[in-house]
Amino acid sequence: MHATYENLDRTGTKAAPSEEPVVLDRRDGPYGEVVLRRHGDLLQIIANGVFLMDTSDGRSERLLVDAARDALPEDRGEPSVLIGGLGVGFSLVHAAADGRWGRIDVVEREQAIIEWHQNGPLHDISGEALDDERTRIIQADLVAYIHGGNERYDALCLDIDNGPDWTVTEGNHSLYSPQGLEACREMLNSGGILAIWSAQPSVDFEESLRNAGFSNVRTEEIPVVRGVPDVVHLAIRAA
Template identity: 80%
Template sequence: MHATYDNRINRLTDEPVVIDRRDGPHGEVVLRRHGGLLQIIVNGVFLMDTSDGRSERLLVDAARDALPADRAEPSVLIGGLGVGFSLVHAAADPRWGRIDVVEREEAIVEWHEKGALREVSGAALEDERVRIVRADLVAYVHDGNERYDALCLDIDNGPDWTVTEGNHSLYSPQGLAACRNMLNSGGVLAIWSAQPSAVFEESLRNAGFTSVRTEEIPVVRGVPDVVHLAVRGA
């Protein structure tokens, strides 16, 4: 199913206006415009919008800053293309080397390549360091065919609030072990979440990670967003 609506309607109403709606292999994915914002909704769950981007930038910067100081042109895997903030921020930083972005929703990739989200990420997609990997992140991590210095994962609202049921395995002991195995020695795992979790911190330690900590991102209301950080030791 594929439907497109005229964005000009949005000028006459404060209600969100659907730009594109698709039924894919993992359910329904919707791109809509609400005022000046673009929003992505997956299976009826709000995923993210273009309102801020602070947490996406912190996700990338915190991972980079936790790497060994002598790590030259580190490679980074960004899990989830989303609205493109993490990709754009990484591509704007000349210190990163290879930048791979894994996205399973073809609709989201197309919205960036030739749709409304190109206004956010167009320049970053043309960066020669950037590669878009069309794959399911959970399967990609479990396959373990690549190695990175940093994994920046933002495909859910957190380990306890996944967008689809299958994503739970990414935060299981087996999933965290697979993440650890994808990292080079001294590499950093960074996971975005809508809320802190002491239980998940303990899961990271149990999976063999060191230097486990949580960085908070202040929000207008409610508990802060956070980035969980963990390091693969030598």
């Protein structure tokens, strides 16, 4: 979930710790400032002053991966998956814990986030998954990587920005455009599944998925403590 930082977790709940957060690392990179900080027991990632996510929950990331896997045919064997965004590592860890997945590629544009997982505070969460022989970390901008079309996958699990109706990072809106959805479709093998996390449901986006040539378009809700449920948009590339 991407929102102006108000000490909220991915469920919309205010973090319990009352003490002041402690900055563990701060980097200036090609996309601006990225900060890793600890607030009580939580690790938090802040980008350009905008709260990205923390280690408080992870249900959204798990549902994103599970919904994609469950939508694939059981005879798919060991399907390949592209995870868009490393974040705090919940999606990667959940995918690596499932022996049904084959190749697991994770695209992350921020070198700092990758390093925090490789040899920093986030290694305690993702270290075992990073060591899994199926895992490959790709440092790249997700939108550019998808438009490059150099790989094919059975599933795309994309969790960047707020979703199609409200993007915070300039350029991310192109992922949800007709051209972006076409690039996603072309990156999928026949019968492959596209799973996109969003902060809110969007009937218009469902129609955009159908117009881009996807079938079996549906939306799964993720309960939150208050407010509109988070959702995962699901769509299949027709055979």
